Amino acid sequence: MLQKSKYDFLMKKPIIEILDGDACLDNLISEDKIHNGQLKKVEIHMPYLSGPDICSLSEKFGSPIEYDIFSRWSYM
Numbered sequence: 001m002l003q004k005s006k007y008d009f010l011m012k013k014p015i016i017e018i019l020d021g022d023a024c025l026d027n028l029i030s031e032d033k034i035h036n037g038q039l040k041k042v043e044i045h046m047p048y049l050s051g052p053d054i055c056s057l058s059e060k061f062g063s064p065i066e067y068d069i070f071s072r073w074s075y076m
Contacts, residue, residue, distance in 0.1 A: 016076040021048035051075055 009015065017023035026044045049057065054075040055067045065075060 013073060016073045018046060019049075020054065020072050020076050021046045022073075 014023065018025065022045075024043045024045050027041045028044060029039045030042045049072065051070070051072050052067050054072060055065050058065050058075070067075075
């Protein structure tokens with residue numbers, strides 16, 4: 001039986017969507033971004049990372065992976 005790591009929860013798709021920039025974390029109401037007389041919502045999320053960006057970041061953290069045809073969340 002495989003031993004569970006305390007970091008296993010990071011392997012869930014909703015967490016990965018946050019890390020690769022696909023998920024919106026929150027909305028802010030920005031007073032300086034008025035549109036048609038109404039306050040504008042600004043989405044807060046991590047920067048979008050392409051597949052090659054994720055592979056490059058992985059290498060910087062000592063876990064190099066080679067870019068191929070996989071989806072971005074599978075690299076994360």
